[in-house]
Amino acid sequence: MAKVAWIGLGVMGFPMAGHLFSKGSHDITVYNRNPAKALAWVEKLGGGRTAETPDKAALDAxxxxxCVGNDDDLREVTTGKNGAFHGMRAGAVFIDHTTASAEVARELNATGRARGIAFLDAPVSGGQTGAENGALTVMVGGDVEPFERAKPLMARYARAVTRIGPAGAGQLTKMVNQIAIAGLLQGLSEAIAFAEMAGLDLDLVMQTISKGAAQSWQMENRWRTMHEGRFDFGFAVDWMRKDLAICLDEAQRNGAKLPVTALVDTYYAEVQRLGGGRWDTSSLIALLKTSKDATK
Structure with a gap:
């Protein structure tokens, strides 16, 4: 039974920490910026304990x-005042599931190494549903030995845990994931809107094309709600724009050209202006429906 700490109990971290505790019987201490969430987690799981600060949560773990919000949040809970790095012992492993920049991953890897702490950047894909079902995909950057040690624990809430390469590789892979999803969702939005305008039986159309080369997770799981205009669930547009900003910033560094990603990001900005910042990313179709309604 490992001694474990978990920092960040948002919509992803709360269920992920729950799977780690319930499936592993680990001695676990949790910290959240809002202490009420940490107390709620302990009450729901019927075990574990809370800590007032990240360093106290991480003590001897x-x-x-x-799993926090962004680069600044991550720095605050690691190397900031009362950050976890101040409480961790040499030989411990820090596993970061935040979607952040590759730059901060490399920075914290270097800082951790100087203190004898292993750092793994390990962003996830699968959204809130994947976190709740323990079926996330984890893409990891960092050294092999700490990865192999931590992998069985990550497997408690994941269906796939893969080391991609050295520090930063996990975050870069998550960028690849978000770039692919952004373009896919815009294409799916246009396809559905086109089928609607053509007066086709959308059920029949989707049953047919989902068996061919156009098939995707987004098509299988989102086409109906997109058609019905329901977006009050899933991965929020605000979060996607944060992620795409990271992608576009990294592309400026490495020289990659992301014309479609940059364009889709402007569409998500329009969704935000419609009041859809908390809508699911599939809400791109709302812009096409708005345009269609305006022509009636």
Missing amino acids: EYVFC
Whole structure:
């Protein structure tokens, strides 16, 4: 039974930490910026304990997991005042599930290494549903030995845990994931809107094309709600724009050309202006429906 700390109990971290505790019987201490969430987690799981600060949560822990908002949040809970790095012992492993920049991953890897702490950047794909069902995909950057040690614990809430390469590789892979999804969702939005305008039986159309080369997770799981204009669930547009900003910033560094990604990001900005910042990313179709309604 490992001694574990978990920092960040949002819509992803709350269920992920729950799977780690319930499936592993680990000695676990949790920290959240809002203490009420940490108390709610302990009450729901019927075990574990809370800590007032990240360093107290991480004290003597063998593994410290983290899932917070962005680069600044991550720095605050690791190297900031009362950050986890100040409480971790040499030989411990810090596993970061935040979607952040590759730059901060490399920075914290270097800082951790100087303190004898292993750092793994390990962003996830699968959204809130994947977190709740323990079926996430985890893409990891960092050294092999700490990865192999931490992998069985990450497997408690994941269906796939893969080391991609050295520090930063996990975050870069998550960028690849978000770039692919952005373009796919715009294409799917246009396809559905086109089928609607053509007066086709959309059920029949989707049953047919989902068996061919156009098939995707987004098509299988989102076409109906897109058609019905329901977006009050899933991965929020606000979060997607944060992620795409990271992608576009990294592309400026490495020289990659992302014309479609940049364009789709402007569409998501329009969704935000419609009041859809918390809508699911499939809400891109709302812009096409708005345009269609305006022509009636």
